[in-house]
Amino acid sequence: MSAALMAALLAGCGQSAHTDAVAPQDFDRNTSCTLDGMLLADYPGPKAQIFYSGQKAPDFFCDTVEMFHIYLTPEQVRKVTGIFVQDMGVADWDAPRGHWIDAKTAYYVFGSKREGSMGPTIASFAREQDAAKFAAQYGGKVYRFADITPDMVVLDGGVLHDRNM
Structure with a gap:
């Protein structure tokens, strides 16, 4: 059934077709990270944002x-309506701005020598060839969104993995 036909049928029933489609937002000098309050503009490397249902502004990372x-x-229970990362194939690593892409379609390089705001990071790219070029230059392996696992993104002590924090 086409989207137009579905919308017409719903409108006829007194309901409207509702979508949670969102577009990425860029950050400014005062935008802080949802987790730790760090100012995004002060640090290198790729940034990210997540939109949740019923939320007009994203949570920035x-x-x-x-x-x-x-x-x-696993405790994540809020409905995600959009998730975006920066395309580091075109964004400036040291001062990334704009160049937002859908995180679920991106290519990622895990295990490179390049560092982001929290030390080792996962570089994000719109194009597989940009990710492969980055991995060849800085090390690491190319992954897709669904291949990133919780054990790859543990936040228990930062760069030094100090588990006594």
Whole structure:
């Protein structure tokens, strides 16, 4: 059934077709990370954002590792309506702005020597060839969104993995 036909049928029943489609938002100098309050503009590497149902503004993350950690947490019960990362194939690593892409269609490089705001990060790319070029230059392996697992994004002590925090 076409979307137009479905909308017409719902409208005829006194209901409206409702979508939770969202578009990524860019951050400014004062935008802080949802998890730790760090200002996104002050740090290098890819940033991320998650929209939840009923929420007009996204939760921003100063690092893709934080975003994946929150998204993959089993306790996550809020409905995600959009999830975006920056395309580091075109964004400036040291001062990334804009270039937002759908996180679920992106390519990721895990295990590279490049660091983000929290130390080791997961670089995000719109194009597989950009991810492969990055991995060849900085190390790491290319993954798809569904291949990132909770054990890859543990936040228990930062760069030094200090489990005594």
